[in-house]
Amino acid sequence: MDAILLVGGQGTRLRPLTARRHKSLVPVCNRPAIDYLFAWLERSGIRRAILALGLANEDLAARYPAGRHRGLEILPIIETARLESGGAIRNAVETAGIDDRFLVLNGDVYLDFDFAAALAAHVERAADLTLALHEVDDPSSFGVAVCDPDGLVTGFVEKPPPGEAPSRLVNAGAWIFERRLVDEIPPGAVRVEETLFPSLVARRRVVLGYRFEGHWADLGTPARYLALHRALLGAGAAIHPGASVHPSAALAGAAVGEGSVVGPRASLSGSVLWERVHVGEAAELVDTIAADGARIGPGARLRGCVIGPGATIGPGAAPPPGTIVDADGQYHEPHAG
Template identity: 30%
Template sequence: MQGIIIAGGFGTRFRPLTYTRPKPLMPILNRPLLEYQVALLKAHGVTEIVFATNYMADAIEEHFGDGSRFGVKMRYAQEDQPLGTAGAIRNAAKSLWRQETVVVFNGDIVTDFDLSAVIDLHRRRGARATIALKAVPSPNPYGVLELDTDGRVLAWLEPTEEQKKALAANPNVEQTGWDYINAGFYVLEPEVVESIPEGRAVSIEREIYPRMIAQGEGLYGAPAEGYWVDVAGPTHYWKVTNDLLRGRVNVPLPGTPRAEGLWCMERAQVHCTLDAGAVAHIGEGAVVEKEVHLRGTVVIGAGCHIERGCVLEDCVLLEGVHVSEGADLTRVICDRDVSIAAGSRIADAVIAASSHIERESRLGASW
């Protein structure tokens, strides 16, 4: 089966981390986000994948190549200008191997859904398009889908800007029930793809699906069970990191378990023990010296060096970060090649690539 992964977003909410990489290549437990999607698609019979790319497209193609390293075939469809979700699908479809049913995955989703069940339901219903659905508490800031008893989509209700602002101002509003939202995984027949206008930006959520609903064109929803997060920004990134490492997502983790709560990639050297209740993932060739305290959830990237006496609590360090003796980091995300001098105290910060933090620095509201 063939698939399209939409991977062209600019990742503005992830800046400064996305100044050095496209968001779909953000490492999660020392593995790019897109690799989790590729592995899930392959596990459900998708062996030919086209990436719909835009921002930093070359980095995605350089990482995946022809796909042979991942056991699938891969091609790339780079946009000259942003085409929206449907426009990206239409453009990528030109690079498919055959004209047939295709699955589409938004490139910022982490899930363990049973995709085969969604595909099978699509076929049994004779649907033209099927949207995987996630149940979320109501009210919420998402577009909500209403279904009939057969699963046909009757309406797609987008919240107004006023409703979104009200929810943002009062996120703890009382729950009134459950809604189905678009989970970012679609099964599409060729005629749906061909109906998407070419050469301009087109939204599948705001243009194609509403048209199908209005014309009764066989658009169905498929409620799916399991873990699902849209990795929209640093808060969601942290949630996914924590959930994966604590076993809340039914996907295999990269690396090898070395002790309770500790996963390591090849050639990682860990000379300390985890504090009580901590979990950690250590990247390839990283060195963690003696008397280091790892607390909460910690990810240390490939080639990092954490010197004696450091404290890391709820942190993600990407590749090549050096933390010198006695530094204390709490709720910090470091991009690649950051150096933090001895005795520094940093909390609640995102540090841009190649930054140098001077000795005994104090950064963040907690200090």
Template identity: 30%
Template structure:
């Protein structure tokens, strides 16, 4: 299985930590955040990574290289200037399999990726979003409404009162997605692409009650650090 990692963000909410360090390399308990994600995803069967980066991309490339030291394959798709989440995927088109995960570079989610992949591969749809159904009242950046196993509405700002799930930063796409993305421009998946796919009934929903973590803010980074501390303590 292949995963495209979106790691092009500036990490402004983590400054000054990200003044000289790209967000995937921000240290958590002595090692870069994304090391934890690679270890998890490898364990789940993902061994082919395409890292899309822009800000301080050379540091990400220098650290992860071709992935050999992690026992995986890593290809770097570097943008001369940030292209957004959709633009980054389009820019990496040469490296993409016919079916691929897209995972936010600051996200950690321990779920059965093989099960998601198999369910999606059995369908004729273009996309599948992993949506979180937990009840924690935390800051939401996007929300979804699902119906009959599909995403029936996508609200990119999380303000639509009809929605009750949050996108957990993990998606699965077929390569035909590229037809929905214009070339040579900066654009995010939330900028009309998700909405168009929803209108066409092309996005499936994979619901999970497994809590996801991200390091988008210092508060969330602290939550992830606490989670890792507990996980490491449980293994001793």
């Protein structure tokens, strides 16, 4: 069985973190996020992963060229125009020669559930389409699915206002397609979530909502990215063997990437350092992300900040909570405004 990974987006919601790297290469506990999807696909018995690459995705294409990657065959497909999810699926199916049932994954999710059980339910119900659904506490920023008592999808609500969602089951970005559905995707650059899926439901086709209990996260925003690390790390830490952490530094729920340096008496809580980040003596980072090559000066205090690649936070600086510093930007104010 083949899987199509929709990895053509530009990661705009994660900027400035994605200013210099593809969103699928964003590190999760010091591994590229897409590596977790590859590992899950391999465990699930998928034989080939087709990367539907959009424009300006050269770094991802270079990182995962055509060929074997562990137990998977990787096939990158470069799109020459913006296709959205529907056009990308059609293009990947035709280019890769897919002639049977296949799986589609959004490239900016983290998931772990029993795919064999989902596939068995799809086959048993003779479904045209199966959507993996996951229950969340606040579905207001997601696409919500409404299901009948038999688990069939009866409708969709996109980003319902807080407290008004008809259910808490959200589209988890994993879909089992029958090959015949590709011919029903409208032409052009269209999103299947807004065209094909509602059309199938309206025509009373069998669209199964498969609810799973495994772990799931949308990596589309810095807040969700940090929440995933909290879920994976708890109070522990993920320190790359190529990083240097001073024995007097305190880490809790933190990840430290390759080539990064954490100085004496520095404190990292719920924070993520990418590669080659330097954290000075007695600096304090709480719920903060620092991208490649960022430098945090001694005594700096950061809370809920997003520090872009190559950015500099001056000694003793204390940006207001939630501050975003662009790539190569600087912040030197000693007191929060």
